[in-house]
Amino acid sequence: MPEVKMTYILFVSFALFFIGAYGFLTRRNMITMLMAVELMLNAVNINFVVFNKYLYADKADGLFFTIFIITIAAAEAAVAIAIIINIYRKFRSIDAEDADTLKW
Amino acid sequence: MQNYSYILFVLIIPLAVFLITGLFGKRFQSFSGILGTAGMLVAAGLSYYAAYEYFIVGCRGADCTWPSIIAFKQTWLQFSPSLSIDMGIMVDSISVMMLVVVTTVSLMVHIYSIGYMQGEERYSTYYSFLSLFSFSMLGLVVATNIFQMYIFWELVGVSSFLLVGFYFTKPSAVAAAKKAFIVTRFADLGFLAGILILSYYSESLDFQTIIHRMMDHGAPIFTNANTASFMGLSALTWALCLIFIGGAGKSAMFPLHIWLPDAMEGPTPVSALIHAATMVVAGVFLVARLFPVYSQVPIALDFVAYVGIFSAFFAAIIACTQTDIKRVLAYSTMSQIGYMMFGLGVSGFWGSDGLGFSGSMFHLFTHAMFKALLFLGAGAVIHYIHSNEMGDMGGLRKKMPLTNAMFLIACLAISGIPPLSGFFSKEAILTAALHHNKLIYAVGLLTACLTAFYMFRLYFMIFWNKSHPEIYHEGNHGEAPLSMKTSIVFLGLATIGAGFIPFHDYVTAYDTLIVEFHLAPAIAAVAAGLIGIGVATAFYLKSSTMPIKISSSLGNIYQSAYKKFYVDELYLFVTKKIIFNLISIPAAWIDKNIVDGSMNLLSTATQNVSEGIKEVQSGKIADYVMWFFAGAILLLLLVVFAW
Numbered sequence: 001m002p003e004v005k006m007t008y009i010l011f012v013s014f015a016l017f018f019i020g021a022y023g024f025l026t027r028r029n030m031i032t033m034l035m036a037v038e039l040m041l042n043a044v045n046i047n048f049v050v051f052n053k054y055l056y057a058d059k060a061d062g063l064f065f066t067i068f069i070i071t072i073a074a075a076e077a078a079v080a081i082a083i084i085i086n087i088y089r090k091f092r093s094i095d096a097e098d099a100d101t102l103k104w
Numbered sequence: 105m106q107n108y109s110y111i112l113f114v115l116i117i118p119l120a121v122f123l124i125t126g127l128f129g130k131r132f133q134s135f136s137g138i139l140g141t142a143g144m145l146v147a148a149g150l151s152y153y154a155a156y157e158y159f160i161v162g163c164r165g166a167d168c169t170w171p172s173i174i175a176f177k178q179t180w181l182q183f184s185p186s187l188s189i190d191m192g193i194m195v196d197s198i199s200v201m202m203l204v205v206v207t208t209v210s211l212m213v214h215i216y217s218i219g220y221m222q223g224e225e226r227y228s229t230y231y232s233f234l235s236l237f238s239f240s241m242l243g244l245v246v247a248t249n250i251f252q253m254y255i256f257w258e259l260v261g262v263s264s265f266l267l268v269g270f271y272f273t274k275p276s277a278v279a280a281a282k283k284a285f286i287v288t289r290f291a292d293l294g295f296l297a298g299i300l301i302l303s304y305y306s307e308s309l310d311f312q313t314i315i316h317r318m319m320d321h322g323a324p325i326f327t328n329a330n331t332a333s334f335m336g337l338s339a340l341t342w343a344l345c346l347i348f349i350g351g352a353g354k355s356a357m358f359p360l361h362i363w364l365p366d367a368m369e370g371p372t373p374v375s376a377l378i379h380a381a382t383m384v385v386a387g388v389f390l391v392a393r394l395f396p397v398y399s400q401v402p403i404a405l406d407f408v409a410y411v412g413i414f415s416a417f418f419a420a421i422i423a424c425t426q427t428d429i430k431r432v433l434a435y436s437t438m439s440q441i442g443y444m445m446f447g448l449g450v451s452g453f454w455g456s457d458g459l460g461f462s463g464s465m466f467h468l469f470t471h472a473m474f475k476a477l478l479f480l481g482a483g484a485v486i487h488y489i490h491s492n493e494m495g496d497m498g499g500l501r502k503k504m505p506l507t508n509a510m511f512l513i514a515c516l517a518i519s520g521i522p523p524l525s526g527f528f529s530k531e532a533i534l535t536a537a538l539h540h541n542k543l544i545y546a547v548g549l550l551t552a553c554l555t556a557f558y559m560f561r562l563y564f565m566i567f568w569n570k571s572h573p574e575i576y577h578e579g580n581h582g583e584a585p586l587s588m589k590t591s592i593v594f595l596g597l598a599t600i601g602a603g604f605i606p607f608h609d610y611v612t613a614y615d616t617l618i619v620e621f622h623l624a625p626a627i628a629a630v631a632a633g634l635i636g637i638g639v640a641t642a643f644y645l646k647s648s649t650m651p652i653k654i655s656s657s658l659g660n661i662y663q664s665a666y667k668k669f670y671v672d673e674l675y676l677f678v679t680k681k682i683i684f685n686l687i688s689i690p691a692a693w694i695d696k697n698i699v700d701g702s703m704n705l706l707s708t709a710t711q712n713v714s715e716g717i718k719e720v721q722s723g724k725i726a727d728y729v730m731w732f733f734a735g736a737i738l739l740l741l742l743v744v745f746a747w
Binding site: 021024025100101103 | 721726729733
């Protein structure tokens, strides 16, 4: 099986990260923003796995990190949705532009 | 030598009554009057016993002087081994005399007030203030230490302030209380400066030590004090003059007298106690206490004499024109205190030269009795008429026979008609003045004539003259309650009897005083009084147009006397126009613009900056993310390219 060049995979993760960032910045629905965050996290995960496989094949640190990040991302999604529900109860909306009272 | 330590209770009892009625009085209103009176009765009894023991049982020392006994002494504040502030009780002839005066008048006022202040909302507060005053005044007269005297001196000032402002809902009473306090405090500045100079040179605060050291002409301490010169006067002279300024403030001597007439806003019994009989003579007492030192410095003594005689004359003229019954009495008080002052001023120290001293103390004693009587009588009239204006009175002799009789006795006494007490004391002062200074004697005699005139003007306008029909509608209650009558009668008897006390045996400047009775000055004094009474009778016995004619023919002179010679206006001019415009307004400007301004500038600058940058924190999450990414990219670029 021909080896995929590391650069291609990094390019995918790079694209994925900025798609996530773009989505996070432009979307106003909090659920969508949460999804965008997940995209960015997964981009980071790909980076970890790729670097581990191509550069330090005799080690497994990168894989462990990835598993950690997936776990924490799941927990973070639960917390984020709880926050979103509370914001919805308070503002009757899950639009990020509407919840702007946390300021001076 | 007797043990006088029981005099401590004369002070402790009023203090205890003050605390009890002040703290718990609201719960048993009517009881506080009884408690105060009972306490004062015990204190008066102890004072009389002390006087009996000192003057009758006790005897003069080997050199014919009355002993000066320290009955109690407690060091309160020790500055250095030789300099300390003590709290103590000094028993000598003048302090025992003052104990009797203060407790007697205070007791009478306590009894009188039971009737006069009945139904008053702050009845118990009134009694607690009276007790506080009595305690402070008694502490003042028995002081062993000049600083102890100063402390109690301020305490009587405070209690005077509280009592003058007793009707604190009346703006005029509040203003009068503040005026009394501020003017006397201003004078006390002189007193304090005097104390500091005197104690610096005599290296002591103790009266006996100061007097002892300042009498010793050979000692270096005296030479130092008497030679150190500032503006041509020795330090001792300065000290004594400054101390006298403090005394003049309390005793309402010109030009610090302006508070006394206004202080009449207080309840009338308070005027009788504080502003006629006791507190206002504190200045006289102060000079008398330090008299051995004053007698060493002729300049200071002359200062006392001239201020005294001028105040006596000045106040007598104003008293002739006033129409408020209590203000006439206030100016009369000022005039009589002027008598006491110049009596001290013309006195010498040794032997028979001390007639002025003895006469002055005698006058203090008799004046306390008859002036308290006059005020209490005036209080009874005010109680009956509900007005202070003499124009509203008249023809009261039938309605108030007892008050009429007692008021007449007091008027005759203050006019110096024998055999009433005022004659003896005034005669002693005038005789002393005659031997010392003819000018002072002449003005004193003229003042005696004026005194008789204005007192009988007052008397006739209240009790004789034409009567106003509306009085009879208002006068639906009797002459006065029993308690008021009791005090008036007691003081009336004291006024009659006090003249026969052989005062020159008891109270002398130094040693034995031999009084020779001279007929000519006595006749002159009585004649002056009779002339005054005669003129007043002609003018005021029946309502006549004569007074108005004369006052209008005097024109400006009458007007300026009626306006109290514009002294108040002068004070207002100095304080409002000069001090206010030249010092206070620039000071206020600096405070507002420079001190406050710099602080405000700092805060405004901070606020403007924060207003400018607070928009960054918009609360919109997208903005934050933008900043975050921008920052992250910037850091990345820095790391990649700049590092």
